[in-house]
Amino acid sequence: MLNQRDLRPKDMGRSDEQLIKLDNLIPLLAPYDKPGMESPLTDPKPAWKEKFCTSLDGYVGIDTLTRPKSKEEEDEFVRKFLSGLEKIFSDANNGVLQPLLLSFEYCAKCNTCSDACHIYSATGNNELYRPIFRSEVLRKIVKKYFTTSGKLLGGFVGADIDVNWETIARLGELAYRCNLCRRCAQTCPLGLDNAILSKEIRKIFSQEMGIAPTPLHTKGTMLQIKTGSSTGLSKPAFLDTLEFLEEDTEEKFGIKLKFPVDKKGADILVLHNAGEFMAWPENPVAFAILFDAAGLNWTLSSEIMGYDSVNYGLWYDDYQAKKIALMQMKVAKEFGVKRMVVAECGHAHKASIITSDRMTSDRVPVESCLPLLWDMVRNKQLKLDPSKNNFPVTLHDPCNIVRQMGIVEPQRNILKAIAPQFREMTPHGVDNYCCGGGSGFAIMNYANFPEFRTQVASRVKFNQILGAFKGTMEDVSTPKYICAPCSNCKGAMRGILEHYDASEKYNLQYGGLVELMVNALVSMKKPFLEFLE
Amino acid sequence: MILSIIAYLSIGLFVGISVFKAYQFAKMPFHGRMDLYPVPKEKGFEHGGSYYEETAWWTKPHEVSHMREIVEMLKEILFIKKLFENQRPFWWISYALHLGIYFLMAWTILLVVGGLFEVNGISVAANTSSILGLLVYYVTALTGYFGLALATLGSGLLFLRRAFDNTLKKYTTPQEYFNLLLIFAALVTGIFTWGNDLSFGYAREVTANLVTFTPFSANGLLTLHIFLVGIMLIYIPISKMSHYVGKYFTFHKVLWDNNPNLKGSGVEQEIKKASSFRPTTSWSAPHINPPAAPEK
Incomplete structure (x- = not known):
């Protein structure tokens, strides 16, 4: 497990059992500021670890995202994600293409959006929940697989991430750590919207891979x-x-x-x-x-x-x-x-x-x-x-x-x-x-x-x-x-x-x-x- | 002569690629609504309101103020308002770079004007009898000093901040350091090239030669400077530093675009056009029936 302060977007592919553990939530105001007024956060059950992707922060956001039983299943999972990733930039996604490309291409990483995010703030500024963290992981994968600069220059242009089941599954989970409230987009000096990218990750999982939380999709x-x-x-x-x-x-x-x-x-x-x-x-x-x-x-x-x-x-x-x-x-x-x-x-x-x-x-x-x-x-x-x-x-x-x-x-x-x-x-x-x-x-x-x-x-x-x-x-x-x-x-x-x-x-x-x-x-x-x- | 070609080519490509990029964004498919409030053109802008605050809104005229939209846009372009409001420490250095660039753009234009004045016999100097020449002389000097100082300081500090800030460096790719260094290098060579003559007489002379394709002897430093500025001008529009193009679309065509789909409206026409489009790619999840691809 990493200290969240050292976490970088390219760490999403690491083999750790759990990338980070939440341990520094902001204090609640009175009368909930006294010790013992809040139950501590719990660890995921071993059965959940075995079945789901708890390797992000220990929580299960997508109950239909289950661990592969074979190497073939793992490879197919990655292949399908990449196929969907390519499609979000195609005419299959015309209704979002312009806003998506703008938010995808122009982030200056000035970090202005971070303080606007209630989840980032609530976690005591935990790196994992920084609005650009998720977006940057997505950019790295796109650069690695779908851009000439990424293929030729690799790490120089940011295409330096290992893509495996864990990377993709964690990214899918991370898309469900954003409420899509778009408060971050209000503060962006370039008018970019990290929520669009969160939503697009959710879309790839659902529209291409057939994976979405049961309460949202099946039920x-x-x-x-x-x-x-x-x-x-x-x-x-x-x-x-x-x-x-x-x-x-x-x-x-x-x-x-x-x-x-x-x-x-x-x-x-x-x-x-x-x-x-x-x-x-x-x-x-x-x-x-x-x-x-x-x-x-x-x-x-x-x-x-x-x-x-x-x-x-x-x-x-x-x-x-x-x-x-x-x-x-x-x-x-x-x-x-x-x-x-x-x-x-x-x-x-x-x-x-x-x-x-x-x-x-x-x-x-x-x-x-x-x-x-x-x-x-x-x-x-x-x-x-x-x-x-x-x-x-x-x-x-x-x-x-x-x-x-x-x-x-x-x-x-x-x-x-x-x-x-x-x-x-x-x-x-x-x-x-x-x-x-x-x-x-x-x-x-x-x-x-x-x-x-x-x-x-x-x-x-x-x-x-x-x-x-x-x-x-x-x-x-x-x-x-x-x-x-x-x-x-x-x-x-x-x-x-x-x-x-x-x-x-x-x-x-x-x-x-x-x-x-x-x-x-x-x-x-x-x-x-x-x-x- | 080669330096003249580099100068013309780089400026031409800067403008051409930027316009082409804008054209590419402009011709992108009609997209769904993603308005985000406050929207400046709205009557209720002060509290972030929209026409949806009215009952039967579709029966009432949609009152918009394009002037307020332009004013808000200018605040953003001229002062980087959102950064000022939301991240003041970063604003100081980012604004130094951007304001410096604005000054340098004005400076370049004034050098061309001054150079052409000189070619046509109008003296541009502190002791000239021409009021225009005097004006160009002093404004050139001021924009040059401020531009070179602010932009160099801004790009240098942005680079250092990215290199030493523990958070920013996690997200900064080597290419992004390169972007800042390229600007910084172009500016520093500029300071060394033009700094010996603070009246910018030498800069005007070189500019006049470049503009008129007049051969002149250029030392190594000047050649390097023109070469770096040329590369920078060509590189900016193909890199994400072309956000000056993107920013127009993110605000005007995404966040501030709340034009409703009313009968007889332009939006309705766009929807009709978009609905006849058949995508060539389709999604594969089991719950989706892929639309048939059009015959080629």
Whole structure:
């Protein structure tokens, strides 16, 4: 094992059992700054070492990346990777070619991006997680195999890396140590984007080698294409769930709710992350209450691909991303709605509004729920009583909605109107830090990956939260609410709060934006937020 | 004569290869959106906002300020703003090099102008009666001093920093040291060549001879200097030091390109064009059905 300070990109091919071990995480803020308040990081189990690639940092990001049983398998693995690597620079990859080549060719290695990365910072500036480390490994391999200068001049131009199973597998794992939050790209003086290169590595693994984390691929996009939802929720089950939620809402709050489904003539088709119906059903319920209160003509769809907004392809596979986006668009077009509104799911925002924007020419307009919700508040379509939310609230900015779409103000305008104790995190808005669950991390829950996500990837975010609630944390009688208008981010928040037992110990709560809005409705007889009861 | 050819050829190739590179990037296939905020042309630039902050955004005019985009671009070109904001210690030396290069570009143009003035009988000197000659004389001197000093200092310090900084040296290839050394060598030979005459009269005379293909006797140092500058000018656009080309595309065509696909828009036309393209290569993973290759 190397001291991380000595680690160089060309070390990726070394035969060490594990390249580095994480041992210098940044301290957490109060009240988590006392000894014993955090469990130490663990070593991978011997069985995982045997089966997976734990030779990077001990964590298993890709559960389908298994060790070869023969030399032939090893050679085939390397051959396939190189074949895919060549393809990312070919016309098979036209949709990314220009941005990819720019980021690939022009890095001046000024290192400005490093401090922008929350994972690099969280690990006490561990060399392995420096944004250019991964990019540089990729450049070295490309130079070695696909450039004349690399073949003729070798190490002089940086083509000095040993390429074997370990190199490639570690690189694949390393692509899943980046949340694709693109915060580093904001700081690059040349406008380069290391996240593009991380994503391209993931793509080579998936699109050429058929290797991707199960929650993203087999139980993600493949399941969604087959059943309509990555949750596996079928149409009858979806309709049953809605019925149950209607009954439950009446029972709990006395509200006779009726989810409009496949309503002809509706203006708006609302797309939820189907995971909300399973994990946070109060979120779609809150949407229904608000949309009804504002008198919107809206509907849900029960068609296959019409009731789940997710598109995990965004994180690892362009082919899957396009397939899902086009299927979702087809549903909306056939339905004849005037517009689609994406509910509180960050990556679905980006997939439906930004990424798929240039996939097909004939589109139903898509918009975010956030400006629509702000309009309801601004135009006084809702009768709200902010005093019902008189507890500390902070806002997490989902990277996909804020940094990657420029939707910054509507959500904070709402909070300023409905939450008297709203306070910002530092930094916030387009300069926010990722929750640590981005790009699939939030749903990758096998082996020891949750430990990496919670204690490493989410570390800076947790410190931001603790910072925002400084002075109130020890007051257990006062709830502190993290407003995260994104399913994936909520998944990461759930992981943080559970791991640090923060709800139990400090009354730290999390949820979406609409829940807080419904809680402030004058018409609500009792609190909508359970922790207030 | 050979030195004149080297001078013309290297400048011609510098411009030609740079333009060709820009052309290559410009004709690359239409790509998906990768906008990253703040985007300067947007109305909500100050807080990083976009037109998506409005409901029914597609029904409203997309208000953009190209002036703000140009201003932000100029801040980046003239001051390397992002480096200044995010890595100040590095900015000092990087900016010294880049500002020095800007001065040297101006200096070169002024040497040509001054040389041509002299050829045409307009004296360029401290005691000339020509106001233009006087102006060219002093501005040439100032740009030359600052340019040579800043660029040499910048390239030298960048080299030293890369050589001695424990982090940077892990990522720096021998070629990247060579890039900086080439610039440094071209500049140092320049200082030794022109430094004996701080009025730059000799530089003007040589420039006039080079520009007009007039034979003149050149010593070894001058020959080496012109040769190194020539190589540098040809090498820069073929190396990654041509980031002055790439930077336009990374910002304008990637990070700041948020033009939506609306009916009747140019973007829609591009999408239609791109969707008729059939790639000649395809991915091999089992879940992908490879598209058929077009007949040749």
